[in-house]
Structures are given as C-alpha cells and as structure tokens.
Amino acid sequence: MANLLKRLRGGRPAQPRPDSLRRVEVDIPAEPPSTDALFMVLRRMRTPLVVVISVFAVMTFGLSVIPGTPENPRALTVFESFYVISYTGLTIGFGEVPHEFSTQQRMWVVLTIYAAVGAWSYSIASLLALVQDQTFRQAIALQRFTRQMRRVKDPFVLVVGYGHAGEAVCRALDDQGRAFVVLDQDNNRIQQLALDGFTTDHPAYAASGRDPRMLGLAGLASEHCEAVVALTDNDETNLSVVMTVNLLRPELMVIARSGDREHAQQMHDFAANVIINPFDRYGAYLVMALRRPHAFRLASWLMSKRTTELPDHLEHLTEGRWVVCADDTFGFEVTRDLESAGLDVVVVDPADGRPDVKDAVGFVAGARSDIINLALAAHARIENSELFIAVRQNSTVNEVPLTAFDPDSVFIPTQLLAREAVARITSPNYWSFVDHALHEDDEWCEQVMEDIVSAVGVETPVSQRLDLNLAHAPAAVRWMRSEKLRIKDLLRDPEDRDVQLAAYPAVLVRDGRRTYSPDLGLTVQEDDTLLLLGRGGDLDLIVSTLFDDSAVEYIATGREVASAWAFRRLQVWRWSRRGHHSRLPSAPERRPPYPPRPPV
Structure with missing residues (x-):
C-alpha cells in the first residue's frame, strides 16, 4: 500500500540530479529550414516565365519588321510594336494604332493572340499547381508561423500534441488568459485549432516534436517560454521532447504524458518535472x-x-x-x-x-x-x-x-x-495543496474538508493568491512593519470585522517553505504568500482591503478610521489627546499601480 501511495504522485517532480548528465552549452536552433516560398516560386515558375517572355519578345520584334499598308509603308518601331503586343497579348484589345495595319501585320497580331493565350494558360496552370503543392503550402505556413513567433512578447506555454488532452490543456490555458504555442504532426488538428473558438489567435504549426529545430522555432529558445507540455499519443515523441528540453533548456518546467512505466522511467532519467500516466x-x-x-x-x-x-x-x-x-x-x-x-x-x-x-x-x-x-x-x-x-x-x-x-x-x-x-x-501552490492532501492521512483530510465546507460551502472553491509585499498589499505591509496582522484578521469583513468572509487559508509560503492549513492565529509577515480558497466575491474583497489603510487598521484592531483627509487629521488629533495612537498616515500615500499577478 505504501508503494501504491507513492505512485499516486505519478506526476511527482523528478529529483534534481545536477551531476547526472553532462551538458555542453550549444545554441538552440531557432531558424526555419532553408525551404523558402519565394525561391520555390522562382524555381517552379522559371520555365513558364521564360515562355511568356519569349512569346512577347518574338512577337514584338516580329511586328516591328513587318511593313505597313501602301498608304503607310513604314514599319512600326520597337516601342510601338511592344505597345501593341502588350495590350494584345494581355487580351485587352485597343484597336490598330498608330495607323491601320496591313494584312501581314493583322495576321501577325492574330498569331500573337493565340500564342499569348497559350503562354498565359501554361503559366497560370503552373501557378495553380504550385499553390496546391503540399511543400509550397508548408513553406508558406512555416513563414507565417515564424512571423507570428517573432511577435510573441508575453509568457507562453509550448504544447506539443493537439489531441484530446492537448486541446483540453489549451482550452484551460485560454480560459485563464494564458498564451500558448502548439506543435502537432497532424495538419488536420492544426487546422481544427483555428475553428475551436479560442478568445485569441495562437501560433500553431504542423510538425513533429522530435525535431529540435521545430521546437526551437516554436519558442523553446525564447526567453518568454515558461513551460513545455508533451501530450502526444506517442511515448517516444514525448520522451524526445523531454530529452531536448532537459539538454537545451534545463531550467524550464516540462510536463510529459507517458503510457507505460518504461518510458516514464526514461523520462525520469532526464529529470522531467512531471510525468503523468493517466491509466496508472x-x-x-x-x-x-x-x-x-x-x-x-x-x-x-x-x-x-x-x-x-x-x-x-x-x-x-x-x-x-x-x-x-x-x-x-x-x-x-x-x-x-x-x-x-x-x-x-x-x-x-x-x-x-x-x-x-x-x-x-x-x-x-x-x-x-x-x-x-x-x-x-x-x-x-x-x-x-x-x-x-x-x-x-x-x-x-x-x-x-x-x-x-x-x-x-x-x-x-x-x-x-x-x-x-x-x-x-x-497554480503551483494550489496543486501543492491538492498533492499534499493525496499523501496525508484520512483523518487530516476529513478535518480539512469539514473546515473548508464550513468556511466556503459545498461548491468547489476558487483560489486566490495574496502576495504580502509593497506592490500587491501596500496598506497591509505598512501596518505589518509596526504592528501585528494575523491570518484571521485578513479573513474579516472590512465592513463588519465580526463577520468572517467565505475564505479558507490553504497554504502559507514563507522563505520558500510551505505550511499547509496554517493556524488562523498565525501572524503574517512581509513577503509572505498566502493561498486562500473561497468564494469569488469575498476573495476580491480581501484583495481590495490590502490596499486600504483604514480597512487594514479596522480588521486588525476594530478601530474605525476616517478615510477623508480632513476627518482623519481631526481623528488623529483627538486620539493623541486621549493617549491613543493610530498607525494611519496623516495624508494618503500614492498607491502603486496593480502589477500583473503571478500564478497562484
């Protein structure tokens, strides 16, 4: 049973083994293959272009040497012949200029029409064949994908494999507003991605994840890539992705799917962060x-x-x-x-x-x-x-x-x-709480479950990360620098501190160490991170309290503080006369803008 419970963490982070693999730093290939759509056009359309140019050249010089009518025996100049051949060969038609043609000239023009139509038909047919050519279409798609990747400036997740699991991952990422890039060997799946109704367009390309060049082109070499997820139906392809990421970008998180334990062990040798075998x-x-x-x-x-x-x-x-x-x-x-x-x-x-x-x-x-x-x-x-x-x-x-x-x-x-x-x-902290529950004894889980239900109800709670620093909780930090602030104080209603909001403290992170289900009486410190589970509206109210000096002092002490500057000055003066003291600043401080929140 103990071994089985250990296997519950089939997605357990691999133990770091910095000396197990010897690496030589190399450049990650990030340039597309040499096949270029423009060169393909020039190569494939070379003969049709030569045919069209030859027809126009022969017809132009031929018309310039044919004599005119008895009234105008002068032959057309080369420029006049080129002018006539141009609108004739393009099937536009403009009459006989600069004067009427002789019978020989008219016969030559008729021949020009048929020759030009034949040349254009041959060229257009060649162009249509080129457009329908799979190699040419792949080259166009690759150049489009390359341009898209150059415009990516936000953190993204590289998803290799867009089957049922890959689609589910992409949809979950899209729901959270996260960017992602997709690689899949099946072009039909890549085309389906554009029809799946995501909120924004995400770069995608049909290629195998076994090719390090394609992984590099898909963002493995980018500083904005934050994780790689290998979810193809082929375990060897997933293993190849894990190997490439571990050898070229060992600092990146890599999550891989494995269908059997042998491939899972091989992925573990390359220190995959998470190996998921859903059957096991x-x-x-x-x-x-x-x-x-x-x-x-x-x-x-x-x-x-x-x-x-x-x-x-x-x-x-x-x-x-x-x-x-x-x-x-x-x-x-x-x-x-x-x-x-x-x-x-x-x-x-x-x-x-x-x-x-x-x-x-x-x-x-x-x-x-x-x-x-x-x-x-x-x-x-x-x-x-x-x-x-x-x-x-x-x-x-x-x-x-x-x-x-x-x-x-x-x-x-x-x-x-x-x-x-x-x-x-x-949400690494949220998952760490779930993972911790998987390995705790049943009595602990029963007690935690009762505490969560009593605090937030029977519906699945929402998670909220509180970063207690000057950027994300300025009022709370100013208070904590001179007074104590407990976890249970953060859970109080800023309108009525005797009412506890629908929130449960799940994880407290301090100095890189996690404490699960911390005691409500525990005092929080600056730079702590607190993960709360609760109802969305109450969690938003807690976040807003961290920016309000009056609300922080009220939930910590029960002392109601005026928020307007004039009333606050009067209140501070009265308190000082009575021997009381408030930690509120006499003038409102300028609050920093809300920075983007890190993952939960």
Whole structure:
C-alpha cells in the first residue's frame, strides 16, 4: 500500500540530479529550414516565365519588321510594336494604332493572340499547381508561423500534441488568459485549432516534436517560454521532447504524458518535472477511494471544475473481487494498482464476451470504445445492482449518454491530464495543496474538508493568491512593519470585522517553505504568500482591503478610521489627546499601480 501511495504522485517532480548528465552549452536552433516560398516560386515558375517572355519578345520584334499598308509603308518601331503586343497579348484589345495595319501585320497580331493565350494558360496552370503543392503550402505556413513567433512578447506555454488532452490543456490555458504555442504532426488538428473558438489567435504549426529545430522555432529558445507540455499519443515523441528540453533548456518546467512505466522511467532519467500516466493514476485513485475515502473526496472535489458540489461518500465501495474489462494497457495498469493494494482482480477481454460479475463488488469497463464500455456497464448493472461501476470515457462525444447512465465513477484520461498539467503550470501552490492532501492521512483530510465546507460551502472553491509585499498589499505591509496582522484578521469583513468572509487559508509560503492549513492565529509577515480558497466575491474583497489603510487598521484592531483627509487629521488629533495612537498616515500615500499577478 505504501508503494501504491507513492505512485499516486505519478506526476511527482523528478529529483534534481545536477551531476547526472553532462551538458555542453550549444545554441538552440531557432531558424526555419532553408525551404523558402519565394525561391520555390522562382524555381517552379522559371520555365513558364521564360515562355511568356519569349512569346512577347518574338512577337514584338516580329511586328516591328513587318511593313505597313501602301498608304503607310513604314514599319512600326520597337516601342510601338511592344505597345501593341502588350495590350494584345494581355487580351485587352485597343484597336490598330498608330495607323491601320496591313494584312501581314493583322495576321501577325492574330498569331500573337493565340500564342499569348497559350503562354498565359501554361503559366497560370503552373501557378495553380504550385499553390496546391503540399511543400509550397508548408513553406508558406512555416513563414507565417515564424512571423507570428517573432511577435510573441508575453509568457507562453509550448504544447506539443493537439489531441484530446492537448486541446483540453489549451482550452484551460485560454480560459485563464494564458498564451500558448502548439506543435502537432497532424495538419488536420492544426487546422481544427483555428475553428475551436479560442478568445485569441495562437501560433500553431504542423510538425513533429522530435525535431529540435521545430521546437526551437516554436519558442523553446525564447526567453518568454515558461513551460513545455508533451501530450502526444506517442511515448517516444514525448520522451524526445523531454530529452531536448532537459539538454537545451534545463531550467524550464516540462510536463510529459507517458503510457507505460518504461518510458516514464526514461523520462525520469532526464529529470522531467512531471510525468503523468493517466491509466496508472486512475487505478491508484480507485484504491484511494476504497482505503482513504475522505482523501479521495477532498482531492476529487478540489480538482473538479467550479460550482461542482462535494461528492457523496461511496457507500457501496467495499473489499472483494473486482472485474476489469479492458483491451489495452489501461487494464494492465489498473489491475496492477488494485493487486498492489491486496485486492482480488479478474481481467477479461471485451472480445471474450460479457464477464460474470454476480459475486463481484467492483467492475471497471475500460475498453477503447465508449459504446462497448457503456454496453458492458449496463449488463453489469443488470446482473448486480449493488455493483460499483467505473466507466472509461475516451471521447467527449459520448459524455451525455454516460452522464445519463450515471456510473459510480467516470475515468476521462484527457481531463485528468489537462487539469493536472494546467494546475501545475498556472497554480503551483494550489496543486501543492491538492498533492499534499493525496499523501496525508484520512483523518487530516476529513478535518480539512469539514473546515473548508464550513468556511466556503459545498461548491468547489476558487483560489486566490495574496502576495504580502509593497506592490500587491501596500496598506497591509505598512501596518505589518509596526504592528501585528494575523491570518484571521485578513479573513474579516472590512465592513463588519465580526463577520468572517467565505475564505479558507490553504497554504502559507514563507522563505520558500510551505505550511499547509496554517493556524488562523498565525501572524503574517512581509513577503509572505498566502493561498486562500473561497468564494469569488469575498476573495476580491480581501484583495481590495490590502490596499486600504483604514480597512487594514479596522480588521486588525476594530478601530474605525476616517478615510477623508480632513476627518482623519481631526481623528488623529483627538486620539493623541486621549493617549491613543493610530498607525494611519496623516495624508494618503500614492498607491502603486496593480502589477500583473503571478500564478497562484
């Protein structure tokens, strides 16, 4: 069981091994391949251009040597011939100038028309063939992508792989207003990205993540790249991305997907920050739901989307025989986790027909087809109504039927990958709290869950990071430099300090060390970071209090302070007469502008 709980952190940050790999500093390739669209046009259109120019040249000089009519026997000059051939060869038509043509001249002009039409047809056909050529279109797309990357000046996440998991990650990043760049080998997926309704256009290009040049071109060499996420369906490609990032940019966070433990170990050798095997993770979650139900409820609740209510306790999840029906590595990973916990597990292949679940306590429908999984789950429920049923969902298309079926547990690999990857990138302190809950004992999780529910309610809380520094909390810092300010004071309503706002202190970061569920009576210090869980409106009220000197003094002492300058001066004078003292400045200080907030 202990080994299994350790594996719960399948996405555990790799232990730093600075001396395990010898590196030589090299320049990261960031230039596009030599194929240029302009040179392709000149190379492919060389013969058509020669044909068009030759036709115009021959027809121009031919017309200049043909004599005119008996009334005007003078032949046309070269410039006059070029003028006539130009509007004739372009099929515009302008008459006979500067005078009427002879029969020979008219025959030559007719020949010019047919020759020019043939030359133009050949050139246009060649141009259309070039435009439809896949290599040319890739060159155009590559140049467009290169220009887009040069204009990127904000921090971004490089996402390699735009399948279901990659799309979920990109959508979560877009919802938070974060920029990202996408690489995927499938051009159809890249084209689909433009139709997926993101709030802004994000650079994307169809290329393999195995090519270091493409990773460099996609921003690996950029100072604005803050993380790399490898979520392709190919473990070797993900491993290649991890290797490239570790060797060329070891300071970057890299999150990788792995479908088996061998590739996961190889990624660990290259110190991947997070390695996520969703199949292995789900089996560990099932065991945790069985052995540590309160920890499972707390972790699954905190990882759910907003407005999700606290899940009920799984009453009918008990010890006994489990049946796992799967046709790929999912069945192996889940079975290995369940057996590691000492459970009796029977593995069957969906091709062998419907399994016998009459004396089983749990059934996992884990085939690669959602239709087969739903059919297997329905048959299992008919045979054993008390059975705990877990269903694997591979596509969002089948979300509505599965929701209507109401299984006890639904496993969505892409959702698990996306939530953890985005949380680790955008909200490291929030994820550290969830990760801490996964490894604490069940009693601690039960107590924390009760405290959070009593403070914020049964819906999934919103997280808010408070940076107690002069930039993000000027009034609080001015107060803390001479007086004490406790965590419970920060949670008071600035209108009525006897009312506690809907907020729960989850993590206190001081000098790089995290304290989980800190005591409400703990005194905060300047440069501390406090992660709060709560309701959005109350958290916004707490943030605004940190900028108001009067509000900070009121929540700390209960003393109501005037906010207007004249009344504040009068109040300070009266207090001084009575022997009281206020830490408020006599004149309002100029507040710094709100700087952009770092990740939670």
